Every structure is written in structure tokens, then in C-alpha cells.
Amino acid sequence: MEWLLLLCVLSPAVGCIINGLFGRWTYRAAGVIGSTFLGISFALAVPLIIYAIQGHVVDYSYYHWIVSGKFTVPFGLRLDSLSAMMLGVVTFVSFMIHIYAIGYMGGHKGYARFFTYLNLFVFAMLLLCMGNNYLTMFIGWEGVGFCSYILIGYYYEKKTAADAGRKAFVTTRIGDIGFIVGVLFIILYFGSVKFTDVFAQAHMISPAIITIITLALFLGAIGKSAQFPLYVWLPDAMEGPTPVSALIHAATMVTAGVYMVARSAPLYALSPTGSLVVASVGAFTALFAATMALTHFDLKRILAYSTISQIGYMMIGVGVGAYWTGMFHLMTHAFFKALLFLSAGAVMHAMHGVLDMRLMGGLRHKMPQVCIVMIIASLAIAGIPPLSGFFSKDVILSEALMLGHPIIWLVGVVTAFMTAFYMFRMIFFTFFGESRVPEGMHPHEAPSVMLVPLWVLAVGSIVIGGILGVKVHGHISIEHFISLTSPNAFPIVHKYSETLLIIISIIAGVLGIAVAWLAYIPKGAFSFRSFVVRTFHPLYRCFFNLWWVDEIYNFLFCRPFWHVSERFLWKAVDVKVIDAGVDDVGRVAGLTGRAVRILQTGFINNYACWVSAGALIICGWYLLKIM
Amino acid sequence: MENYVPFLMVAFILFAIGAIGVLVRRNFFVVLMSLEIMINSAGLVFVILSYFSGTVSGQVFFIFVAAVAASETAVGLAIAVLMYRVRHTVDVTEFSMMKR
């Protein structure tokens, strides 16, 4: 089994090497080769997952990488229910995205290069998920960061793309500092980096140290999973090709932070402070990002903010101590977010790169299938039963409340409402109403190589939550499955009626959709309807005169939010404070470099001055002490 | 003689004067000679301390230092010749092509 696991992880690497070295000759076949190796990986993953579901754990060190005295760092992989889930999600969703990319990237130059990077990306992610120790995880962690850099900056001729890649790299690198420091602390206090060893000793270490470690690790998660305040790279990450966005947002990269926290559950379980920070940051990010998604007109940007928001949800899940809920949402989210991005990509493909929703509208006639899958995905993310998002979101909210975090629960519910609203705003804007497509553009249905993955993911988005989420009395429910490895640390304090909670979250979702519908649909169909209403039923006219509602909405709802989100949150906080903050790190480093560089005048006398000034200061310092 | 401080002070003054020469002069030859003064004054410190501590090894070290200084000077002069060949000047501030 352990060799099967190794093979499964290495398969994308093989694809990467083949495409990388022979890319010049595999031009046409590169996509197929890349996808094939991921397919192999997925095929191998299936028996492994089944094996893990049966309760088996594979923890095998293939090779001792660093050995010094008692301390060893093995290169090893671990398959348990937690990593099995990630294995399934990553390989399957990536496989779909690869297939889609064959169609999407067709005709682009650097086709083979693209698949090389893509395979490498998946390989790094698999390493991150499957490693049985923190350092193997770290290799994947760094690898994912690097791949995101080259993939986001894939269209390097475009300045924005190159900048976005750089931004992603610098920002996540800031987080990585936390991760490295956390790992160094773990080495120092545990004397091992293997998960099993660390977790076995966790209760013997002082809580303060555990808190420091958990916070340091979480800083890494903030960077990788795009949480407040290091989320700024993610909206820009859409500068990359759409399959890359899908990959980053759905299956790989951003989920790494959530997975890492869930993986470190035994540590977080010992640190209420650390957990609370995770949950609070998650809740705040969820709300914050959702408000920002409300007003954008850029298709992919809305999706990007929604990703940040949804990752916030997952962080709530893992932060309150219900680790399985976070992972569950991660899984369902991977499906519908990949679906959303790929459909957005299909729209973009059809619209020749246009992403502004104001230039769309009425596309449901032109591309019905894409429209349908996108609606499915939106329903899923909005949390409408029986689609998958409903189950995962509901358990996060109810667990948050039951574990004694009512405020976080409230924030979650509000966010759920907003999520439903902006997703359907997007749907209505894009696919319904009158066509605002500019002259000369002929949107068309996506080719089947792109549609097939879309439908597969759509089916996944519908059923996956139901299959795993319904609490059967047997043992296969997701809770049971993931709880095998991550303990429910905090005692449940209150028992609320689960039915009530479910109803509340459904209401939040439905309400969101309804408001979106009220706000956007009738306006487009206004002339026809008003004609009908005016002629036949004056009362009807009053009832349906939604100009008024639209105005009210605009005045009461949209404006304030627009002000709050656009003016304040987005413009002031995001652009000025955080964006500038991250840029400033780079800028300060650069400016300091430039300032310091002036010391290097090229004149030998100045150099000699430095040497002697150094001597003077150091000697003088010590001599002052004996004066 | 039991007071070594005046001797040390003379040696240190020479050292500092040599340092001034290296730091402020433009002519490579003068810099070279200033370096000679510096290293010689350091050698002088060896001899002073050798005398006052009653061991003979300091004087041996002076010979070593002198030999090193001589070889350094020889190489320095060779570099001066090369400097003159490539740029027709021995002004050290003229050689500032590589910077930042």
C-alpha cells in the first residue's frame, strides 16, 4: 500500500518531468500527457481512499532525509482519513481542471510549459497533503508557493500578471516566515517533526509554547489560505490563466492552510487561544470578503472574493474545534468553486477575454449548458438544499453555535445571506436580462472537452454533500470519517435545535437569492412586464412596480454597502492599508536596498573608511565599558 | 626602562598616521607607503612588547611582519604598474568603475 501511495504522489511529477524535458516535441500531446498522469494519480488514489475509509492508516517513511543524533527527518507519507480526503479532492478536481485546460489552453504558446507547471503544482500540493511530517509538508508548502508564482505570472508579458505573480509570492512568503518559525519551535520542543511523535507529546509541552507554535503556524496558513490581512494576493491571482485560478482557488494552494490547521488539530486542541484566533480571523475574513464581493463587476474577482470568504468559513470550522466540518466544507467547496471558475473561464473564453459583467447579460441563450452548471454551482455555494454546499455550511454554523461561539455563528449566517446574494447577482447579471454584449462578439457554447469536466464537477457539486453529509447511523458519515484523526477538542456547551438552525441557514440563502432576484431581474424585463401590467391589471402594476424596490434597494441596501465596502473597506482598508502594506514591505526592502547601495560608492577610500569606522566603533564600544 | 606606554603611543601614532594616508590620499604610491608605515608600526608594537615582557619571540615576529610587508609592497608595485598600463593613472579614485 505504501508504494502505491508513493506512486500516486509521484505520478504528476513524472508528467512534469516528461513535459518539462521533452516539451519541445510533445507540443500537441502535452496536455494529454499531463492529464494522463493526473488520471493515473487519481486512479491510484481510489483504492487508497477506500483503504483509508476502512479505518486503515499508512504511515511510512521511505527514506531518512536528515539524521542527526536522535533527531531524524524522514521523507515519508501518511495516509489516514484526513489526508485521504485531501488526496481525493486534489487528484480528482485537478484531473478535471487538467482536462478542461486541454481545451482552454489549446493554441496558446507555451502549451507544454503550462502543463509542466500545472503538474508540478499538483505534485507539490500532494506532497504537502500526504507528508507524514512537517518538513515534508514544508517542501510541498514552498513548492506550491513557487508554482503559484510562475503560474499566476504565466502571461508574463502582461505587466499586471507579472506583478500579480510577484505579489502572490511576496505575500505568501511573509506567511511562510511564520510557518518556518513554527516548525523550528516544534523541532526545538518536540525533537521531532513527525506528526505522530509531535501529537503524542503535545500534552507534555507547556500551553504557552503550544500557543506560540499554533499562532506561528497559523500565520503561515493566513498567507497561503489568503486570510485577513494577507488575502490581497488572491484577487490578483486571477491574472493567471483560468485553469490556474480554478486550481489555486479550489483544490490546491488556498486549502493548504485549512488542511494544515486540521492536520495540527491535536496542537490546536490544546490551545484555546490559538483556536480562537483561527476562528475569529476566519469569521472576520468571511464577512469582510463577502462585503467586497457585493459590488464588483468583474466575474473572476467576485469569485476570488467569494473564495476568500469561503476559506474564512473553513477557518471557522477548524477554529471552533470541529475540524471535520472545515474539511468537509473544503471538499464541497473544491467542487463548486472549481466549477464556478471553470464556467467563468468558459464565459471568458466565449467572450474573448471579457470579464466585465456589464458587457454580458442574456448569455443563457448562447451558452445554456454553462449557464445551468453555473447556476448549480451558485446554488451549492449559496447553501440551498440538497446541494452539497448546504450540508457543509450548515454543519460549520451549527457546530460553531454549539461549541459556544454565537457571534461567529451570527457572522456566518449574515455571510451566508450575502454569499447567496452576490452569487445570484452575478448569475442574473451574466446570464439573464437583456444582452449587453458588444457588437461583433459572438459568444458560443464551450467545446465538449471543456463541458465534460464541467458536468462532472456539477454532478459532484450536487451529490457530494448529500452523500457524505447526511448523518446515517452507520459509520460512513464524514464526521465519523474525519474525526478518526482529528479530535473534537472542545466540549459542546449548548444544545440548540438542529432543525431550527438548518431552517435559519436555508432562509439566509433563499433570502439572498430572492433579494438578488428582486433587485436585478425585473429591471431587465421591465418594459414587457409594465406593458402587460398597465394594460390588464393596474393593481398588478402597483404590486410589481419594482422600480421602487430597486430604488429602495439601491438606497437602503446597495448604497450603504457600496459605501462601506467600496469606499471604506475596499478602497481605504484594502487598497490603502493592506495592499500598500504588502507593497510597502517590498518597497521598504527595495528602498533600503537602494539607500544602502549608496554606501558602495566604488571609491576605495570610502571602503577603507568603512573598515576603519567599523574598527573604531566596535573597539570604542568596548573601551567605553572600561573607561 | 619600565614604562612602555610612551613607546606604545608612538607606535599607535604612527599607525594612525598611516591610516590617514590610506584614507585620504589619492596617489596609489603614497597609499602603498602609508600601508608600509601601518604594518611597520604594528611590528614595532611586537618589539616593544617583546622588550618589556622579556621574551624574544616578538622580535622574531617583527622579522616575519617585515617579510610580509616587503612581499606586499612588491605585489602592490606590480599592481601599480598594471594600473598605469590600463588607465595611465595611479589615482585610486579614478578606479571606480564598479559601484553599487
Place this chain on the structure above:
Amino acid sequence: MISYSLVDFRPIIPELVLLFFTFFILFIDFAIPKAKKKINGFIALIGVAVTLVVVLSLYGSSWTGFNNMIIFDKASGFVNIILLLTAFVAILMSLDFIKREGINFGEYYVILLFSLIAMQVFCSTYNLIVMFLAVETLSISMYILTAIKRDGLRSIEAAMKYFILGSFASSFLVLGIALIYGLFGTVDLLRVKELLTGADSLHTWIALVSFVLILIGFGFKIAAFPFHAWTPDVYEGAITPMSAFMSIAPKAASFMALMRLLVVGMFPIQVEWVKLLWIIAVFTMFFGNLVALWQKDLKRLLGYSSIAHAGYMLVGITAANSLGYGAVLFYLFGYIFMNLGAFSVAEYISKKNVEGCLIDDLRGMGYKYPLAGAAMLVFMFSLSGVPPTVGFIGKYYLFSAAVKSHLYWLVILGVINSAISAYFYLNVIVTMYMKGGAKEEVVSFPSPYLRAAIVIGAVGTIIFGVAPGSVLNVALSSIVF
């Protein structure tokens, strides 16, 4: 009456073997016709290889000789291996290069080997005077080797700067040694340690200042802030094989000597030098990395990066535990492969009689020369400390040694630096792979030996990154102060 016997020659067997080959080249050079000067290089190569074998077979012995002037212990054996490996690759890089640049004469190798002997002595003694003479031999050889391209504007400028600064720093060094001699009546660090242990506070402080003067000379050699200023200029100006050689071998020897000075001679005042080194390490790291952000010349970039790497290694010394010292040795070992490799690639795309090598010239190289490009990718990753390369393992040990000594802030600053550095190393990769439209076509320098050097670098970087175990254990167990 002191008399010496054959026993005294045991610790200098490696030096003697190398000396034999050096003189062999010196004399046979007259008999070799101008067209076949490459033979000198091969003899040097063989000499280095033979010495390497000798050192490997002697590794583990512990000898002293010549009235405790020279020793051979595990640490010096390990550093000897580093030096000889570096020299081996540097000679490989030189074989065709110096012919192309018109400096094809035997004395080049003679001086190279002499400098190597000086370094071997430098790293295997506790005697300050021997250290001084060794470091001077080393410096003088280096001045000559920097200036060896006698018609190069940059190389002469570099040699001039190196010479003045080097002599300046070594006069401080001599002064420091003189003061130590006056204070303790001896220049043997082992003896100094004993005397310093019982010294009163005033005496200790004076000794500390004297040691600081010595540290200036050493700091100059390892390019620590603020004694670093020569590094980028010299690396840029010197011919590439020599820049490569200089970036590792003298540093390795100096780090070893520095450790002997600090850990043995200055042991009683460890608290003080740890503080001093803490500050110097931080400044060195930040200076190297921040200024490197702005570099356009590849060799100059590597110069600044080598300053930063000296800073990382100082972190290991600042940790002041045997793990840290061992980590420094291992880091130097790994540094051979990644840095020599990077310089080899710089040489690979250099053009005849063109000094300097712009990063922009690397455009499109990743596709035109896929293997060299991939090798450069590996080197850059390793230099920025990305796993699973040797650079990561080295840095990991340096930092974990510092964590072990509870120098948390130092580690955090080090990690931040590591993050900054990734930026400019990645820039090189991006230029190679992701910037189209080369201004002029990249041309390669077709030398099989150079290719061998690149391959050695790449293979070493990966192998010792993936399987560092054996070398790491040797490095860690070499430290027996």
C-alpha cells in the same frame, strides 16, 4: 633545545603533497610549449585529486607538529576536503577559460595551488602568527589571481581595491596579534585560553579589544559587514573561475580559523563575542540581501549573495554550540556546489574579453540550453534555501542551532532575510525562462570541462540535499574543540 623529527611532518602531509605538485608545475612549465599549456592544468587537477585522496585517507587522525604550530584534526581535515573540492572544480572551470582569455600560463596554477596550501595551513593551526602568515600568503595569491587578467579594466580595479583593503585590514590584524602577544606573552590560542580564564576584568576587556582588531582581519576575509565592501567589486572584476574560487575557499578556511579563534582563544569571553557577532550577522545578512535586490550583473549579484551567506554562517557561529559550528562546516560544503555551479553558469554564457555578465543576458537561456538552465534553476533554489536542495539543509541546521541557543530574534531575522533573498534569486530564474526576446542570442562557451563543473555542481546540490546524512554527520562530528 627543540629538535624536529619526521613525526612533526605528519600534520602537513596534505600540504607537502600539494607542494610537490606545485613545484612540479613550476619547473615543468618551462618545458611545455605554449600551445600545450593545458597540461599544467591537468597536472594541477591530478595534484588536487591526489591530495584529496590523501586527506580522505588521513581523515580522523589527530596530529600536532612543529612545536604545536600546526595541527591536523577532524575539523581541518573536513575543511581541507572543502578546499580541495573547490579547487578541483575551479581548475575545471579554468582549463579552457584562461586560454580563451589569453592568460594561459603555468604560473596561474602555481599561484592557485600556493594559495590552496596557505588556506590549508590557515585552517589547521592555533597559532596566531602562523595564521597571520597563512592569511597573508593567501591574500597575496588572491591579489595576484585577481589581477591576472592584466589588460582588464575591471580586474585591475578589483585587484587594486582588494590589495589596499586587504593590506589595510591585515595591518589591524597584526596590531591585534601584537597586543595579544603583549598581554599574554604567547600567540598560541590554547595557551591564551588558559591565561584568559583566570584574568581580571580589565585585562579581559583589553584582550577583547585586541581580539576585535584580529576579528577585523578575519571579518574582512569572510566579507562580514562592515568589512565587506571589496566583495562585489572583486567578484565582478576577477575572472570567473577565480571569483568562484574566491567565493568559497578563502571563506571556508577563514571560517574555520575564525571558529578556532572564537571558540578556543576567546572562549572565556564567549558572552561578549556572541553579542558582537549577533549584530554583525544581522547587518551582514540584511546588507547582502537588500543590496542584491538591485543588481544587474550576475557575478555582482553573487558577490552580494555571498555576503548574505556569510551572514547566515555567522548565525551558526553566533549560536555558539557544536551543532552551529558543524552546521557552518556543512553549509560551506554545500556552498561549494551551489555557488561554484552558479559561477560556472555565469562563465558558460560569458563572451570572450567581455568583463561582467548581465542577468539580462540570461534571457531565453532556459530554452536554448535546457540542461544548463535547469542546473541554474537548481543553484538558485539552493541559494535561496528551497528544499530539497543542499542550501535548505544547510540553512535549516544553521537556524536550528540558533534556536537551540534561544536566539529567536536572530532566527526570525534570518528567516526574513531568506524570504527577501528568494526574490532576487527567482528573478534570475524568471529571466531565464519567462522573459522572451533576448537582445542578442545567448551563446555558450563550449568547454567540456566547464560542463563537467556545472554537472558536478548540480548533482552535488541535489544529492547532498536529498541525502545529506553521511556528510552531515561527518561535518557535525568534525567539531571537537
Place this chain on the structure above:
Amino acid sequence: MTSMEAIIFAIVSLIAVVGALGLVFAKNPYHSALWMVFSFVGLAGLLALLEAYFLTVLQLIVYAGAIVVMIAFVMMTIDFRKVGGLSKFVPQWLWGLIISFGILIDLFILASKMKIDVSQSGKNLAIAGSNTKALGMELFTHYLFPFELVAIILLVALIGVVVLTKREIK
């Protein structure tokens, strides 16, 4: 220090310091070379005062004689009149002065605080009867190894200088 010794000390150290100052501040580099001879003679006097007679002679012959002649000889091959525009000081000369004074102050403090055992003062020569003999004994027994190293330094410098300055080699 007897008064005689004090007077001699004052004279020779004045010569050494004035010579060094002249070296550093003379406009003409040839004059600098002459000042250097002057300074080295003073230094030789100091060495004589410290009863290091062999070194005195060494200083006079090797430094004041050979090295200065060598420097002057090389200077002759470079025509400074043609070089032109060679002003004396670098633009940042003030910093150089300040830093050097700082170092001087540092070293003065060091000298004033330094305590060495002077009970054996002046006895280093009694070991073997004469200064030269004592030196020779020390050089060829205790310090044989460094002595050999010095030989290598000289050899390297010799080869290096020849390599660097010989004209042709293509």
C-alpha cells in the same frame, strides 16, 4: 627611563612621527618616499633603544634601503607629470581624518589601560648572550614552521610580480 634614554626616545620618535606626517602630506610622491626613509630611520632608532640591534640593521637595510629604492624605482617608470590632475586628497578627506583620530584615541585608551608584566623587562637578550644569536635560535627552533611559510610568501610574491608585469605571453 634614564634622562639620556628619554632624550634619545624623544628625538627618534619625533623623527619617526614627522617622517610619517611628511609622507602622508607631501604633495610630491617622490618627497613622500624620502620622508618615508626619514621615518624609518627614526623607527630604527626606536628599535635600537629597545635593544633590538639586529632589527635595527634590518630596518635600515631592508626598509629604508631596499624597499624605498624599489618604490622609488617603480615610480620613476611612471611619469607623474603626464598623469596630471592628481590632486592630493580625496574629496572625503575630512572623514578619513576624523576616523583616524578616533582610532588613535581608541588606541591611546588601550595603551593607558593596558597592564603587562614588566618584571622581566629588558631581559630577553640575556638568554643567548647576543641579540642576533638569540633571535637566530628562536627563529630556527621554535619558529621554524612560520619561517618556512615566510619563504613561501616570498616565493609567491616573486612569481606573482613576474607574472603580472612581464609583457608578452600570447
